Amino acid sequence: MREFQSLKVLAVFKGIFTRLGVDYAMMEKILQIKLTMDERRVPTIFNDTGKKKEGNQFLKSLWVYGLYGLILIPFLLIGENYIFQMSLAFGMILFILMTSMISDFSAVLLDVRDKNIIQTKPVTRRTIAAAKIVHIMIYIAFVTVAFTAIPFVVGLVNHGFFFAVIFLVELILTVLLVVVLTSLLYLVILRFFDGDKLKDIINYVQILLSVGVVVGYQVLIRAFDFVDLDLAYSFSWWHLLIPPIWYGAPFEVFLNGGSANYLIVFTVLAVLVPIIAILSYAKLMPSFERNLEKLLSDTKKRKKKRNWVDEMGAKLLCRSKEERIFFRFAASMMKKEREFKLKVFPALGMSLFFPFLFVFTYPREGGLEEIAGGNMFLFIYFCNFMIPSLVYMLRFSEGYKGGWLFRAAPIEKTSRAYSGALKAFFMKLYSPVFLVVAIFFLWIFTARILPDLAAVFLGGLLQTLITHKVVTEDEFPFSASFEFAQDAGTGKMLALTLMTFGFVAAHFIATATTWGIYVYLVVLLVALWIGWKRVFPENRRREKEDSGFALNQTD
């Protein structure tokens, strides 16, 4: 075990913790153990033999946040209309922190293992809860630093020292706000529900939050009048409910000498809300730990449910019994596994939301009719954008240890496991989203885009196949721990995601001539045929029906 720099920094705040009734020495020990464990998330097979993969995987993926952070720079450069620029900048910061908090650290917050191991020892609940929240804050702080370090320097150079000070203070307040508010939200949910129901509710709240943060950000943009190029800000009462604006206001107050009442109110909110949140959390956190116990209890009986859609899919899409078995298995995993849903559903929500957002907010003059004549239906490619990260997730499961079953059972052709799972993914997750968007687009753009939609759908299939070929390492789906899903944001995945643009470009070229799209369709079909044959060689005979089915679906 080694010393952690982050704990040394933390020691500065020792006084505050002691005053809040936390046993600091004990908390430090717990944190040290937690950080040590975080460094060791390596597959058990490599245990003790090779220590190459050692090191905190999360910290290694931080550079991606650094890259994302570059988006902030334009907002720091374009001028001194702070309420507009900084609100947007903080909107993005809140968005990144909130998403990271919900998807990566909810598990830490709701960890019940601590209960049996630590709470049975003479440690106060307050200390355990504080250790938990500090553990998360250390990581959120890393994310914040990675995300804002470069923009911070840009701001310092461009707007001076005083700007940087406000920026820094607000960042600290933002981190507090994000972590504490999320915890408080869970606390409220924990109070009212228990057992499996509780887990489901938490799951849906997490999914809603992640989608909500994106939608909220779009609303924020609309709070400013984009039509006027001078970006005039006019106050409405509902702006009080949008936190990023709170954080834009102080810059206006301190740097531009703004003294309008609403600016003062925003500034006060920016400071006061995090402080009130942390104080009420300190007061309520023992009850949080107590209510965590409810996660473990479930007494209700449930009825067997039969899903006809899944049954139909298994019968129509799969040709062998083994493939059908895996199709059903994958379909029910996708439906039941919360961790999987948590990682996947927000992305699906955005695939559903983004095509409309872009079509309807694109600057235009001629109204719906002008849209109908254009190429904007290509925004439906947002549905395909999410494919790589979703296919990647098929590898993981909370219950990955149950994967021994696949090896113990007499499975004849193992390649059918993944072909079944991929088909289930395509039918259960991709197709519904695609169909909703497609139907609305058909209504807007008329039936002329039918061949285009077919091309998008086939492109999605092809991208699924390619992603599977590139990212899948194990023989069977749902057999790796989510602990290793963290590097999803790194290079390979980025490249696979950007592949969608390749499809968009090809599609665009195809639309140059009237028959081009049909040539493109044929090319896609052939590519799919060959691709499927190569990736699932033992399924050769089944290939024909598969691509045939895809065509029937879209035409």
Next chain:
Amino acid sequence: MEAGSENVLSIKNLTMSYGSKNVLNGINLEVKKGEIIGYIGPNGAGKSSTVKIMLGLIDDYGGDVVIFGHNISTGDPSYKRKIGYVPENAEAYDNLTAMEYLIFTGELYGMERDVAEMKAERLLEQFELQDARHSRLSSFSKGMKQKVLITASLLHDPDLLFWDEPLSGLDANSMMVIQEILAQLAAQGKTIFYSSHIMDLVEKISNRIVLLVKGEVVADATFEELKEMSEEGSLSGIFNQLTGFTEHRSKARDFVSIVQGGQTDA
């Protein structure tokens, strides 16, 4: 703690419910120093809940729980200093090495780091785990892990032990060692609260048996006394009788016939 008759643990009219379901219906128990209590009962009888309440993991309960003379409902966790706990299902932080885990537990109980380290090394040696002590728990077999957890529960020399199914995964030789350790600890005046489903072991180890059924204590006596009350000769027989379970033979017959019948369908 000197007097042999001193009450280490006293439970008065303990009740607990999850929603509308009553898990514990008024349990009363007085435990004296040096007793080894076999705490048994069918699944869902409320054994784990009782232990969790005593360890302060659950605090919506009715009645009084007094441990070492302190009512535990005050929220002050310091009474836990003299308690050792082996959780069921061998729950631990698997990414830590055996030594790291042991030192961490020792420190949580307020031990000095080097004292904990030295003691842990010597104890692991007794279990012949000295070579594995810097390997992660995730690479351990179930039995090895169980030995580490048992060590962790004893490191700080507690006066009261809660062991939940502590021998699962251990081989016959290790079991005998543990059995002997328990006996000697009890002779030293330690109190042991032992819950298990393996009746032969409970029969051998415990000097007092408490049987819980549907949240109520239905028997509380020594094994000899239980034998006199019942016509069964073994604890598992007594267990069956007291829990009102008699149809094990017919259940088994039905089960086997279903297993064989299923084959013709497939």
